Amino acid sequence: MRIAIDHRTRYRFSQPQARLVQMLRLTPCDTRDQTVVSWMIGVDCDARMRDAIDGFGNAVTMLYAEGPIEAIDITVTGEVLTSDTNGVIHGSIEPLPPMLYLRTTQRTTLGDGLPAFAAESVAGARDTLDRMHRLNAALHARFPCVPDAPDTGLTAAEAFVRGKATSRDVAQMFLAAARSLEVPARYVSGYFRNGEAHSAPHAWVEAHVEGLGWVGFDPVTGLSPDDSYVRVAVGLDALGAASIAGTRIGSGDEELDVDLRVVSEE
Structure with a gap:
C-alpha cells in the first residue's frame, strides 16, 4: 500500500x-x-x-x-510503501537486546489492577504469541473506540483505573501488562490509515516472541498492524518515543x- x-x-x-x-x-x-x-x-x-x-x-x-x-x-x-506481514517486523535497526524492554518506567507503572487483568486475560494460552493476542483482545474489549490524541501524561496504572484512554494510554497499559508477564515489549509511534481524523500520531506496541522476533499488537483495533500502518519510532514508553x-x-x-x-x- x-x-x-x-x-x-x-x-x-x-x-x-x-x-x-x-x-x-x-x-x-x-x-x-x-x-x-x-x-x-x-x-x-x-x-x-x-x-x-x-x-x-x-x-x-x-x-x-x-x-x-x-x-x-x-x-x-x-x-x-508498506506490506502486510501479520505484524511481524523484518529488517528493523536493532541496537539493543530484547531483554532491555522488560524495564519498567514511571509511565508504565502497574498499579494494583493491571497485573491481575493481565493474568486473567492470558489464562489458558498455549504460548507467548497466543498470550499477547489474548492480552491485545482483552484491552480492546475493555477500551473500545479509543482515539488518537495528544499525550495525557497519565501512567498506565492511572489510565487503567480512569477507564477513559487514548491510543497512547492503552499502548502503555499493554507494555506494563506484557512486562508483568515477563514478555519484552516496546512502545511504537507512527501513522495509521483508518479513514478517520487524527489529532496526533497513532500508538501501538511490539512484543518480542521467541522464534518470531518483534511482533506488533494494536489494542485500539484488537489486531496486529497491517499495511495500513507506518512505523516511525520505538521506545520504552510514550515519552521515549514522542514525536x-x-x-x-x-x-x-x-x-x-x-x-x-x-x-x-x-
Whole structure:
C-alpha cells in the first residue's frame, strides 16, 4: 500500500522564546516491510537541523532555533510503501537486546489492577504469541473506540483505573501488562490509515516472541498492524518515543495544535 502523510505541528507562545532545542522523531526508517519513497521535514523559521540515529535505532532530527520566537510550525510530508506481514517486523535497526524492554518506567507503572487483568486475560494460552493476542483482545474489549490524541501524561496504572484512554494510554497499559508477564515489549509511534481524523500520531506496541522476533499488537483495533500502518519510532514508553520533545528558554505558556492527514492508494 502507498500511504501519504501530511503532518503539521504548530506551537504558539504567549511570550517570545529566546531559544528552542527539539528532538524530532518524525522520520520512518526503511525495513523489509516498509520503504520510504519520499520524506521532508520543514520549519517556518530560521533553524539548524541535524539528522542522527538514537540509541533505540530511531531516525531523529535535532532542531535548533534562536529567538525571539513567537511561534514555530513543523511540517512533515511524505509517502511510504508498506506490506502486510501479520505484524511481524523484518529488517528493523536493532541496537539493543530484547531483554532491555522488560524495564519498567514511571509511565508504565502497574498499579494494583493491571497485573491481575493481565493474568486473567492470558489464562489458558498455549504460548507467548497466543498470550499477547489474548492480552491485545482483552484491552480492546475493555477500551473500545479509543482515539488518537495528544499525550495525557497519565501512567498506565492511572489510565487503567480512569477507564477513559487514548491510543497512547492503552499502548502503555499493554507494555506494563506484557512486562508483568515477563514478555519484552516496546512502545511504537507512527501513522495509521483508518479513514478517520487524527489529532496526533497513532500508538501501538511490539512484543518480542521467541522464534518470531518483534511482533506488533494494536489494542485500539484488537489486531496486529497491517499495511495500513507506518512505523516511525520505538521506545520504552510514550515519552521515549514522542514525536517531538525538547526544551525552550523563555517564560510564558505554549499552545499546541496538530493537523494530521493519512491517506492511501491501493
